[in-house]
Amino acid sequence: MSDVSIGIDVGGTKALALIVARDGRVLGEVKSKTPHDARHAAGEATAAVLTDQIEQLAKMHGLKVASVPVGIGLPGLMRRDGHLAFAPNLQSASGADLGALLGVALGSSKVFCENDANCAALAEHEWGAGRGIEDFVMVTLGTGIGGGVIADGQLVRGRSGFAGEIGHMVVQAHGAPCLCGGHGCWERYASGGGLGRLTREAALEGRLATLVSRRGNPEDVTAEDVTAAAAEGLEEALTLVREVGWWLALGLSNLAAILDCGHFVIGGGLSSASDLVLPFAREYLVDLVEGYDARPTITVTTSMFGPRSGAMGAALVAFERNS
């Protein structure tokens, strides 16, 4: 068994690599831009960047690359065999077997891949905001919504390893179009991208008059304008944030109905807006969850490790599968 492992969270814009001790302490970090170079074979450009990160971290700690277990968290449908089957936000690597590419590049048999939000769920369950909780869902709010489901203490992986694609649960039949090809997916309403979409819609419909007058043009009002103005108490911005809180609660209620999870851990890039959104979401849950009064309290907290959850979980996957 290795004392340390490397975990990398590959997002649509950047890749965060951490070297982590068995007890969850982070010993070192390397950040890189995610390449979207699709000229070469699928995943090659990504594999080159990750190889470089791994070599840097190993060198810093005086370790041989092939001796350190490595976990990779990837966005999209991650097959149990390490194949990235479908990745709308990382199309240059879609279809690639990154585990195999990295194994060859590093001369290592210790590279393990998992879905990024599943990694985050595992990290929060082992060391963070889901510690000791047997039934919870990790919800990562970014451009989209990712998820990792812990049921009876175990990660639900599903038949092919694709479980937890909660952002593509349809909550509004025939609703807003989604990158996945569907309509009305939850992530079109409750993610960072959803807030952006709702912001444009509200600005064009005249529901953000103050912000539009500040920017001069409805098209120029951003989600960041809304969260900043809401934090200052601007009513029209708070109304929109409240709306996002309602949509967030709607999806959480669906998950509570299906899974009877008593706890949600909210992470991802929208976490910064979470302080504003979560109080509204908690308030709406009471109305939206079926039989709310018959259930023990359902809690919603922010992730303990914020943007590091995914990489920490990838490191945990490396520890577990290497043992």
Next chain:
Amino acid sequence: MSDVSIGIDVGGTKALALIVARDGRVLGEVKSKTPHDARHAAGEATAAVLTDQIEQLAKMHGLKVASVPVGIGLPGLMRRDGHLAFAPNLQSASGADLGALLGVALGSSKVFCENDANCAALAEHEWGAGRGIEDFVMVTLGTGIGGGVIADGQLVRGRSGFAGEIGHMVVQAHGAPCLCGGHGCWERYASGGGLGRLTREAALEGRLATLVSRRGNPEDVTAEDVTAAAAEGLEEALTLVREVGWWLALGLSNLAAILDCGHFVIGGGLSSASDLVLPFAREYLVDLVEGYDARPTITVTTSMFGPRSGAMGAALVAFERNS
């Protein structure tokens, strides 16, 4: 270990009691009307009917009542401790501890309660249409929609035992009102009750002209009229059945995204209409499931035991918890 057990499925209208061998063979059956007598303490009238059924079955097979393990499948939120916490379709027993009531009445310590759709999932997994399949969802279409989730070969029960309330997943925000107090629940669109609602709506909007002219009044057209006419090939009825198939597929797609289940077993009282609805549902799944082409085929079949799944599963619960 007992060679036989008794399983009872308590529905909103009738209670089906079966005596079952360890290999799933049904050795005897008693059907009764479910009482809705709310004058006495919660669950007392129900407990009296079930006690009578159990005594009949035990007597038929020359067994002492206290020696036979008994499983009860109940509709609604069933707590792990046997308490029926919330049961909109069995309000006279809502809040009751039926396991304790029956234990006293029978002088038995072998009474075990579980949610009815969870029971159905367990029976289909052990003996039926889910045999050998590690990730599937049992979907019972009746007045509402019940569900039982099998993930990695295990029933997902959730924190309190309430998992599988899939009918109350909202698929249409701000949609049709539901008995649970919510709006837009899946069961308002894809169950027997959903078909009835869509039928009334279509009849009043003039989309069922032939059926309305047969009945003389839009209000009098029933869901049964629609399924009968659809079976005969009447286009307006087929259009409505196709619509229900779409809604069914929508909810199944959500479950596939969240759980990555590769298989669905459809049971419950609407099973009779399943032959009409399922081909449409299978067709729509291809469009509705995120990344459909990246996944192995998703299959949808009818339950092997039809209306008996719930009671058989209750008997299975009795075997397992008594061992």
